[in-house]
Amino acid sequence: MPPTATTVAPRRPRQEAATGSYQQLSASVREEGLLDRTHGFYVGLMVVLGLLMAGAVAGFVLLGDSWFQLLIAGGLGLLFTQFAFVAHEASHRQVLRSGRANDRLGRVLANGVVGISHSWWMSKHSRHHANPNRIGKDPDIEMDTVSFLPESAATRTGLMAALTRVQGWAFFPLLLLEGVNLHLTSIRSLVGREAPKDGRTRERVLELAVLAVRLSVYVFVVLWFLPLGLGFAFLGVQLAVFGVYMGASFAPNHKGMKIIPADSKIDFLSKQVLTSRNILGGRWMSLLMGGLNFQIEHHLFPSMPRPHLVRAREIVRDHCRTHGVPYTETTLVNSYRIVVRYLNEVGLAARDPFDCPMVRQFRNV
Known part of the structure; x- marks a missing residue:
C-alpha cells in the first residue's frame, strides 16, 4: 500500500474476535446518540442548496446569450450532485424520522431534482451494501465499460480489450459520460427488460x-x-461535471480494497471494514463528498446522519484496532492513485488480439 495510505495496525492479531463484536460496537454508538436524527443540519443544508439553485436559475436568466452560461452549467452539475447526496442519505433513513417520509424525500430529490430513478438506485445500492466487493453479488463490481475483476477483463476482445488494458488511465475521462449514462440507465431500468417484475407497475409508471x-x-x-x-x-458541461463529481465521490470508497469470493463466509463487521476505505479531511471533506468519505462508518451504520460520522470514526477506529481488524484511510488524491493503479492491474488480464495462446502457454512454463 502506498506510504500516504494508512491502515491502523492491530495491537493483537485476534481478527476472529471481531465476529460478534459488532453488537458491542453498535451499543457504544447508540449510547452516544450517534443514530439520532439531526434535523437542523439537513434543514440548513436544504435551505442552502435551495438558495444556490435559485441563484443559478437567476444567473441563467440574467446572463442570456453568453458563454458565461457554461459557469452556470458547471454549478448546476455540482448542485445536482449535492442533491443526489441528500437523496442517498434519505434512502438510508438518515434525514427524517419515519421510513415513509425518507422514501418520499428520496423520490422527490432523485426523480424530480436530479433526474435519476430512485427505485433503480435503491435496488442497486441495497445489494451493494449487503455484499460490498463480493463477487457475483455486488452490482458495483459487475462488468460494464470498466472491468473491476481480472476474470471479467479476460473476456474482453477487440476494441474493448484495448480500452480495458488502459482502463485505469481512461477511468476519469470516461466519467465525463457518466451523467448521460445515469439518466439513460434510470429510464432503461423502468421501461426495458431490466424493469423489475414485482407488480408495482403504478409506482414505476409514476416514477x-x-x-x-x-x-x-x-x-x-x-x-x-x-x-x-x-x-x-x-x-x-452540466452532464460532464455531474458525472465526474458523482464518480469521483463514489469511486475512492471500495475500488482496490479486498475482493470477497462468492462462497466466502465472513462476519458483518469484517465484511464492511475490509472492503471499505475512508478519505481523510474531516468535516470539509464530508461536505465535499456528502459524507461518503466516512465509508467504513457509513457501511457499518447506514442510517447514521452525516454530522455524527466524525465521532463514529473515532469509536470504530479504536474498536478495529482492539479486535485486529485493519482499518484503512488515505487522502483523496492518493485514493485516486490507488483506483487508477488497481484498474490498470485488472486491465492487464484483457486479451491481446495478437497474442498467441500457444506462445503464452510456453512463456508460463
Missing part, C-alpha cells in the same frame, strides 16, 4: 412520468432560452 417531465422540461428550457450551439454546450 417514469416524473423522470420524463424533469428531463424533458429541463432540456426544453435550456434549448429554448439559449442558441442551439450554446444550449448543447450548456447541457454537455
Whole structure:
C-alpha cells in the first residue's frame, strides 16, 4: 500500500474476535446518540442548496446569450450532485424520522431534482451494501465499460480489450459520460427488460412520468432560452461535471480494497471494514463528498446522519484496532492513485488480439 495510505495496525492479531463484536460496537454508538436524527443540519443544508439553485436559475436568466452560461452549467452539475447526496442519505433513513417520509424525500430529490430513478438506485445500492466487493453479488463490481475483476477483463476482445488494458488511465475521462449514462440507465431500468417484475407497475409508471417531465422540461428550457450551439454546450458541461463529481465521490470508497469470493463466509463487521476505505479531511471533506468519505462508518451504520460520522470514526477506529481488524484511510488524491493503479492491474488480464495462446502457454512454463 502506498506510504500516504494508512491502515491502523492491530495491537493483537485476534481478527476472529471481531465476529460478534459488532453488537458491542453498535451499543457504544447508540449510547452516544450517534443514530439520532439531526434535523437542523439537513434543514440548513436544504435551505442552502435551495438558495444556490435559485441563484443559478437567476444567473441563467440574467446572463442570456453568453458563454458565461457554461459557469452556470458547471454549478448546476455540482448542485445536482449535492442533491443526489441528500437523496442517498434519505434512502438510508438518515434525514427524517419515519421510513415513509425518507422514501418520499428520496423520490422527490432523485426523480424530480436530479433526474435519476430512485427505485433503480435503491435496488442497486441495497445489494451493494449487503455484499460490498463480493463477487457475483455486488452490482458495483459487475462488468460494464470498466472491468473491476481480472476474470471479467479476460473476456474482453477487440476494441474493448484495448480500452480495458488502459482502463485505469481512461477511468476519469470516461466519467465525463457518466451523467448521460445515469439518466439513460434510470429510464432503461423502468421501461426495458431490466424493469423489475414485482407488480408495482403504478409506482414505476409514476416514477417514469416524473423522470420524463424533469428531463424533458429541463432540456426544453435550456434549448429554448439559449442558441442551439450554446444550449448543447450548456447541457454537455452540466452532464460532464455531474458525472465526474458523482464518480469521483463514489469511486475512492471500495475500488482496490479486498475482493470477497462468492462462497466466502465472513462476519458483518469484517465484511464492511475490509472492503471499505475512508478519505481523510474531516468535516470539509464530508461536505465535499456528502459524507461518503466516512465509508467504513457509513457501511457499518447506514442510517447514521452525516454530522455524527466524525465521532463514529473515532469509536470504530479504536474498536478495529482492539479486535485486529485493519482499518484503512488515505487522502483523496492518493485514493485516486490507488483506483487508477488497481484498474490498470485488472486491465492487464484483457486479451491481446495478437497474442498467441500457444506462445503464452510456453512463456508460463
